[in-house]
Amino acid sequence: MTVTLVPKVNSDRLNRSIAQLAEIGKLPGGGVSRVAFTQADLLARQLVQSWMIEAGMAVRIDAAGNIIGRYAGLKEGAALATGSYIDTVPVAGRYDGVLGVLAGIEVVKILNENNLRLEHPIEVIVFTDEECSVIGCKAMAGNINSDPEDYRRRDGTPIQACLELIDGNWSQIATAKRNSEEIAAFVELHVEQASILESTGTEIGIVKGIVGQYRYGVTVTGRPNHAGATPMNMRQDALVAAVQMVLTVNRIGTETPGEQVATVGYLKVSPNAVNIVPGRVEFALDLRDLSQTHLDESIGQMKREFKAIATATETQVEIAQKLHVLPTIAAPQIQKTIRQVCQELGMSYTYLASRAGHDAQEIGRFTEMGMIFVPSRCGISHAEDEYTSPEQCTQGANVLLQTFLKLDWFYK
Amino acid sequence: MTVTLVPKVNSDRLNRSIAQLAEIGKLPGGGVSRVAFTQADLLARQLVQSWMIEAGMAVRIDAAGNIIGRYAGLKEGAALATGSYIDTVPVAGRYDGVLGVLAGIEVVKILNENNLRLEHPIEVIVFTDEECSVIGCKAMAGNINSDPEDYRRRDGTPIQACLELIDGNWSQIATAKRNSEEIAAFVELHVEQASILESTGTEIGIVKGIVGQYRYGVTVTGRPNHAGATPMNMRQDALVAAVQMVLTVNRIGTETPGEQVATVGYLKVSPNAVNIVPGRVEFALDLRDLSQTHLDESIGQMKREFKAIATATETQVEIAQKLHVLPTIAAPQIQKTIRQVCQELGMSYTYLASRAGHDAQEIGRFTEMGMIFVPSRCGISHAEDEYTSPEQCTQGANVLLQTFLKLDWFYK
Numbered sequence: 001m002t003v004t005l006v007p008k009v010n011s012d013r014l015n016r017s018i019a020q021l022a023e024i025g026k027l028p029g030g031g032v033s034r035v036a037f038t039q040a041d042l043l044a045r046q047l048v049q050s051w052m053i054e055a056g057m058a059v060r061i062d063a064a065g066n067i068i069g070r071y072a073g074l075k076e077g078a079a080l081a082t083g084s085y086i087d088t089v090p091v092a093g094r095y096d097g098v099l100g101v102l103a104g105i106e107v108v109k110i111l112n113e114n115n116l117r118l119e120h121p122i123e124v125i126v127f128t129d130e131e132c133s134v135i136g137c138k139a140m141a142g143n144i145n146s147d148p149e150d151y152r153r154r155d156g157t158p159i160q161a162c163l164e165l166i167d168g169n170w171s172q173i174a175t176a177k178r179n180s181e182e183i184a185a186f187v188e189l190h191v192e193q194a195s196i197l198e199s200t201g202t203e204i205g206i207v208k209g210i211v212g213q214y215r216y217g218v219t220v221t222g223r224p225n226h227a228g229a230t231p232m233n234m235r236q237d238a239l240v241a242a243v244q245m246v247l248t249v250n251r252i253g254t255e256t257p258g259e260q261v262a263t264v265g266y267l268k269v270s271p272n273a274v275n276i277v278p279g280r281v282e283f284a285l286d287l288r289d290l291s292q293t294h295l296d297e298s299i300g301q302m303k304r305e306f307k308a309i310a311t312a313t314e315t316q317v318e319i320a321q322k323l324h325v326l327p328t329i330a331a332p333q334i335q336k337t338i339r340q341v342c343q344e345l346g347m348s349y350t351y352l353a354s355r356a357g358h359d360a361q362e363i364g365r366f367t368e369m370g371m372i373f374v375p376s377r378c379g380i381s382h383a384e385d386e387y388t389s390p391e392q393c394t395q396g397a398n399v400l401l402q403t404f405l406k407l408d409w410f411y412k
Numbered sequence: 413m414t415v416t417l418v419p420k421v422n423s424d425r426l427n428r429s430i431a432q433l434a435e436i437g438k439l440p441g442g443g444v445s446r447v448a449f450t451q452a453d454l455l456a457r458q459l460v461q462s463w464m465i466e467a468g469m470a471v472r473i474d475a476a477g478n479i480i481g482r483y484a485g486l487k488e489g490a491a492l493a494t495g496s497y498i499d500t501v502p503v504a505g506r507y508d509g510v511l512g513v514l515a516g517i518e519v520v521k522i523l524n525e526n527n528l529r530l531e532h533p534i535e536v537i538v539f540t541d542e543e544c545s546v547i548g549c550k551a552m553a554g555n556i557n558s559d560p561e562d563y564r565r566r567d568g569t570p571i572q573a574c575l576e577l578i579d580g581n582w583s584q585i586a587t588a589k590r591n592s593e594e595i596a597a598f599v600e601l602h603v604e605q606a607s608i609l610e611s612t613g614t615e616i617g618i619v620k621g622i623v624g625q626y627r628y629g630v631t632v633t634g635r636p637n638h639a640g641a642t643p644m645n646m647r648q649d650a651l652v653a654a655v656q657m658v659l660t661v662n663r664i665g666t667e668t669p670g671e672q673v674a675t676v677g678y679l680k681v682s683p684n685a686v687n688i689v690p691g692r693v694e695f696a697l698d699l700r701d702l703s704q705t706h707l708d709e710s711i712g713q714m715k716r717e718f719k720a721i722a723t724a725t726e727t728q729v730e731i732a733q734k735l736h737v738l739p740t741i742a743a744p745q746i747q748k749t750i751r752q753v754c755q756e757l758g759m760s761y762t763y764l765a766s767r768a769g770h771d772a773q774e775i776g777r778f779t780e781m782g783m784i785f786v787p788s789r790c791g792i793s794h795a796e797d798e799y800t801s802p803e804q805c806t807q808g809a810n811v812l813l814q815t816f817l818k819l820d821w822f823y824k
Binding site: 192193194195196199211213215225226227228229230231232233234237239240242243244246247250253254260261262263264265266267268269272273274275276277278284286288355356357379381 | 604605606608627638639652655659665666672673674676681686
C-alpha cells in the first residue's frame with residue numbers, strides 16, 4: 001500500500017450525508033433540534049449505524065450508549081479513533097459534532113471501497129449526549145460519578161432510563177472505560193465555532209489543546225446609600241469596586257502572553273436603583289487557558305488584586321470557585337502530522353487553542369489526542385445559521401484521512 | 413423690643429408636638445406612614461392647623477393645598493417665611509419635613525406667648541405633597557405644568573380630586589404663585605438625611621445651596637459572543653467599555669474640586685450569562701452639583717471620555733438626558749446670619765450643600781432662601797429608624813428663631 005494510491009474523500013457523498021442527517025429534527029430556519037435521547041436522536045443514531053455498516057465497520061454500543069464503529073486493520077490491537085456526536089442543543093445548526101462523525105465514516109468508506117486497510121483498526125465513535133451530560137466521553141475516560149442523579153435530564157428523566165433507550169446500561173457504565181492500549185490516538189474533526197480561521201482566511205486549524213477552565217462567583221459588598229446625600233469620600237460603593245475588578249480580569253486576560261481568555265459575562269448590582277449608591281455587586285468570572293500553571297497564576301493574581309481593590313474601596317470581596325476543568329494538550333506528534341498533511345495538500349493552516357469543550361478533551365486524558373478545525377461562518381454555532389461550506393467540510397475530511405494514513409505509520 | 417428679651421423655644425412642647433404628630437399614621441416600628449392625600453395626611457393637616465391657630469396665626473389654604481399660617485408683623489408687607497411638609501413616603505421616620513413645620517410653629521408660639529411681634533409678618537407654610545408630586549412648592553414658585561396628568565397619583569387618582577380633598581383647586585392653581593414682594597426670605601429647618609454633621613460632631617449645618625441634578629441614561633453596545641471561543645483581541649465587550657465609563661464618573665465625581673456627587677446606581681448587562689461576552693450594557697448616571705457651570709463642565713467631560721472609551725473598545729455609546737434640575741444657591745446674607753446665630757449660641761456649625769431636594773429649592777427660585785440642617789443619626793432617612801434627638805431638634809428651632817430675629821432687622 002502506498003499513500004499516493006489513496007483517493008480523496010467523496011465530497012458529494014459526505015455533504016449529502018450531512019444534509020440527510022439534518023432532515024432528522026429539522027427546523028424551519030435550516031437548523032436542527034435533536035436533543036440526546038429524543039426520538040430524533042434515536043432515529044439519527046439508527047441512520048448513522050447503517051452508514052457505518054455500509055462502510056464495512058462492525059458496530060457495537062457500549063454501556064454509556066456510545067456507538068463504536070470499527071473497521072478492521074491489518075493487525076488487531078490499538079485503534080486509531082475519530083468521531084464526535086450527533087445530538088444537539090435544542091436549537092442548533094447542522095455541522096457541530098455531525099461533521100466529525102460523518103467525515104470519519106466517509107474516510108472509512110473511501111478506504112473500504114478502495115479495498116484499503118491500515119495497519120491499525122479504525123474506530124469511528126458517536127459519543128453520547130455531548131451537549132448536556134457529556135456522559136459518553138466521560139464514561140470512556142472513566143470519569144463518571146457514581147451518583148446517577150448527577151446526570152438526570154433537565155426534564156427530570158433519570159439517566160438510567162435514557163441509557164436504556166439507546167442500548168446503554170448505567171449499572172455497567174464502568175465497562176465503557178478504555179485506555180491507550182485500545183486507542184492509540186484520537187483525532188476529532190470539528191467546526192471551529194469561532195472566527196479565527198474565517199477572519200484570517202485560513203483553511204485548517206491545528207488545535208494545540210483544549211483549554212482548562214475556572215469559573216468563580218465574586219461578591220463585592222459595600223454599603224447602600226443615598227446617591228444625592230452621600231459625599232464621594234463617605235461612600236463604600238460596591239460597583240466602583242467591582243468595575244475595577246472587571247478591568248483587572250480584562251487586563252490579565254488581554255496582556256498576559258498566552259492563549260487565555262478571561263470574561264465577566266454576568267454582573268448584578270443591588271439594589272440597582274438610579275439614586276442609590278450600590279451596596280452589593282455579584283459577578284461571574286470565567287477564565288480559560290491551555291496551561292494549568294498559567295491558569296493558577298492568573299487566578300492567583302486576580303485574587304490578590306481583588307483584595308487590594310476591596311481594601312482601597314472599603315468594601316469586602318468574597319471569591320468562590322464554581323467550576324474547574326483541567327486543560328488537555330494535543331499530542332505534539334498529532335499536531336505535527338496535521339501540519340505536514342496541510343503542507344502536502346497545499347492548505348493554509350494555523351495553530352490555535354480550542355476554548356470550547358469537546359469529546360477529545362476527555363479522550364485526551366487517557367490517550368494521545370488531536371483536533372482538526374474547519375472554519376465556521378462568523379464563528380456562529382448553536383444557532384440555525386451555523387455554516388461551514390461543502391468545500392470546507394471536504395477539506396477537513398481529507399485532512400483527517402491523510403492524518404490517519406500518516407499516524408498509521410507513526411504508531412505502529 | 414430687644415433680642416435679649418426673647419426666650420428660647422419650649423423644647424418639651426416642640427418635641428411633644430413631634431411625638432403627637434407621629435401618632436397619626438404610626439407604624440409598629442416607630443415610624444410613620446402618611447402619604448399625601450390619605451386619611452392620615454388629612455388628619456395631620458387638621459392638627460397642624462389647630463396648632464397654628466393656637467400660636468396666634470391666621471390660617472389659609474392656597475389653590476395648591478399649601479397651608480399658610482401667618483403671624484402678623486408690626487408692619488404689613490413681605491413676610492419672613494419658614495416651613496416644610498408633613499406628608500411622608502409610604503414608610504418613613506417622624507422628623508423628615510415635620511421638624512421644619514413644627515419648629516416654625518413653636519417659634520411663633522414663643523413670640524406670641526411673650527407678646528412679641530417682628531417688623532415682618534411670619535409665615536409658616538406646610539407644602540403639599542413634597543414626597544411625590546412636589547406640587548405645593550412648585551405651585552408657589554409658578555412652576556406647574558398645565559397638564560394635570562403630570563401630577564396624577566401612582567394609584568391613578570387625578571390631582572384635581574386630590575387637591576379637592578385638602579381644599580385646594582387645580583383650576584385656580586396659578587393663584588398659588590407668589591413673589592419676593594410677598595415673601596422677603598424663606599428659611600427651612602430640616603434634618604440632614606446624611607451623616608456629615610454626625611460624623612464630624614457638628615451641631616448645625618448651614619446650607620450653601622441645594623444642588624442641581626442631571627440624570628442620564630447611557631447605553632453601550634458591543635457584540636455578544638462566546639466567552640470561551642472568542643479571543644480577547646476579537647471582542648467588542650460592552651461591559652469592559654461600561655466599567656471604564658463608571659470609573660470615569662467616579663473619578664470626575666471624586667477628584668474635581670467642588671460639592672458634586674456622581675453616581676452610577678443602576679447598571680444592567682445583556683445577555684448577562686456567565687459564558688457570553690456582554691453585548692450591551694445600560695447604566696444610569698446621576699450627577700449633582702451646586703454650580704450649574706460645574707455640572708455642565710462635568711457632564712461635558714464625561715461625554716467626551718465616554719466617546720473615547722467607546723472608540724477604544726470598538727463599542728457604540730448613546731447618552732440620553734433624562735432629568736435636569738437647576739441648582740438653588742442659599743442667599744449669602746441668610747448663610748451669614750445663621751453663622752452669626754450659631755456663634756452667639758455657642759453651637760458648632762459647618763457649611764454644606766444639600767444634595768437632596770427640598771421645598772426651599774423651589775421657593776429659592778423667586779426669593780432669598782436659606783436652610784438650617786440638624787444631624788440625622790447614621791444619615792438614615794425615609795426609614796422608620798430615622799432619628800434626631802430632642803436636643804438636636806430644639807437646637808435647630810432655636811437657630812431658626814434667632815435667625816428670624818436677625819433677618820427681621822436685615823430685610824426691613
